Amino acid sequence: MTVAASPGPGAAQPLPDDTGCDILHVDMDAFYASVEVRDRPELMGKPVIVGSPNGRGVVLSASYEAREFGVRSAMPGAVARRRCPQAIFVPPRRGVYSAVSKQVMAVFRSVTPLVEPLALDEAFLDVSGARRRLGSPAWIGRAIRRQVEAEQGLTCSVGVASSKFIAKIASVQAKPDGLLVVPADGVLDFLHPLPVAALWGVGQRTGETLARLGLHTVGDIARAPLATLQQHLGHAAGAHLAALAAGRDSRAVTPHAPDKSIGAEETFGTDVTDPEVVRRELLRLSERTARALRDGGWAGRTVTVKLRLANFHTITRSRTLPDPVDLSRTIYETACALYEASGLDRAARLRLVGVRMTGLSAADEATTQLAFDDKPTSWREAERVMDQITQRFGVGAVRPAVLVEGDDSEGGHRPSEYRESEPGDGW
Numbered sequence: 001m002t003v004a005a006s007p008g009p010g011a012a013q014p015l016p017d018d019t020g021c022d023i024l025h026v027d028m029d030a031f032y033a034s035v036e037v038r039d040r041p042e043l044m045g046k047p048v049i050v051g052s053p054n055g056r057g058v059v060l061s062a063s064y065e066a067r068e069f070g071v072r073s074a075m076p077g078a079v080a081r082r083r084c085p086q087a088i089f090v091p092p093r094r095g096v097y098s099a100v101s102k103q104v105m106a107v108f109r110s111v112t113p114l115v116e117p118l119a120l121d122e123a124f125l126d127v128s129g130a131r132r133r134l135g136s137p138a139w140i141g142r143a144i145r146r147q148v149e150a151e152q153g154l155t156c157s158v159g160v161a162s163s164k165f166i167a168k169i170a171s172v173q174a175k176p177d178g179l180l181v182v183p184a185d186g187v188l189d190f191l192h193p194l195p196v197a198a199l200w201g202v203g204q205r206t207g208e209t210l211a212r213l214g215l216h217t218v219g220d221i222a223r224a225p226l227a228t229l230q231q232h233l234g235h236a237a238g239a240h241l242a243a244l245a246a247g248r249d250s251r252a253v254t255p256h257a258p259d260k261s262i263g264a265e266e267t268f269g270t271d272v273t274d275p276e277v278v279r280r281e282l283l284r285l286s287e288r289t290a291r292a293l294r295d296g297g298w299a300g301r302t303v304t305v306k307l308r309l310a311n312f313h314t315i316t317r318s319r320t321l322p323d324p325v326d327l328s329r330t331i332y333e334t335a336c337a338l339y340e341a342s343g344l345d346r347a348a349r350l351r352l353v354g355v356r357m358t359g360l361s362a363a364d365e366a367t368t369q370l371a372f373d374d375k376p377t378s379w380r381e382a383e384r385v386m387d388q389i390t391q392r393f394g395v396g397a398v399r400p401a402v403l404v405e406g407d408d409s410e411g412g413h414r415p416s417e418y419r420e421s422e423p424g425d426g427w
């Protein structure tokens with residue numbers, strides 16, 4: 001069995017055997033941090049953290065220089081500061097990351113229409129239909145890396161395999177700035193020496209259960225009786241891990257699949273009791289959510305508000321609308337109604353609020369009207385103009401007047417819909 005890794009995209013070396021390996025997983029390297037370093041060359045080679053070291057801020061992204069000190073995404077900023085005192089913290093620029101992501105995804109779609117984005121910074125590609133036109137999957141992966149670096153000045157890592165699961169693990173193994181091919185006849189040789197944490201669905205609790213059973217590698221799970229796994233992990237989870245440990249993953253790349261939900265949440269720097277502050281935050285989050293919906297071409301029917309109290313007790317309230325929407329105005333009005341209906345607008349101490357849309361479908365043209373100088377213009381068109389301004393000049397360039405007075409600094413918050421992807425993300 002030969003598992004071959006490729007160095008930088010400009011390197012010339014023989015391509016490995018990729019027969020039957022039509023699935024690519026492409027993952028940008030330290031995406032947000034890399035964009036910041038690209039745009040500020042003086043940061044090159046330094047430990048860079050996107051996020052805030054203050055209050056309840058978290059790490060959204062860290063350069064590899066910062067990761068050498070144990071800094072990771074979603075880590076509290078204060079912890080990251082202690083681990084790497086010399087780190088340079090920079091505030092996130094969500095509009096920039098979204099714009100770069102669109103350009104990177106356009107490179108993927110120039111190769112194949114079978115592109116399944118997982119987040120702003122990663123996607124699966126099925127390149128089986130591109131072989132005759134562009135060459136072998138490994139060659140295509142190398143070409144993608146070259147093009148992304150040439151057009152964006154950023155590096156990415158590529159895993160090439162016969163299934164999505166193995167391609168995803170391969171791209172992780174290839175990081176940073178590499179390409180790894182796992183031959184179809186070498187999947188188990190590649191997979192079985194890896195730690196159990198490499199499997200999807202193995203978090204801290206499951207890992208502890210497996211360790212108590214003496215299962216430390218993927219090979220250990222593959223050799224364990226299915227009945228034992230199901231007895232300790234549950235029927236579905238046990239069967240799931242057994243299949244993955246055997247290298248079985250029949251899922252196809254699904255292009256244009258909508259996210260199950262789109263939304264945003266914010267953790268306040270200090271607990272909030274003022275309902276007007278909460279409503280301003282709901283407006284900000286509704287705008288972010290609506291902008292993310294429009295960027296993806298989606299509209300949603302169900303608005304959900306998440307309210308976390310100072311004691312960490314979390315309440316969610318939802319309402320399904322008659323028709324799908326992608327307008328911040330409608331989302332905000334519904335979110336406020338849900339907040340008021342929760343009864344927490346009466347002196348409750350809130351630590352976090354969130355807004356999320358589910359029931360997604362392809363958006364069509366909205367018909368709600370807004371008059372500008374007696375010329376009928378849809379709310380959706382008006383908000384799309386705001387999207388264009390935001391994309392060009394950044395978040396906060398245009399916003400409702402009620403938000404002008406508030407502190408628009410987002411360094412101390414955790415923006416869920418723009419954080420770099422991590423295994424096990426959920427709401």
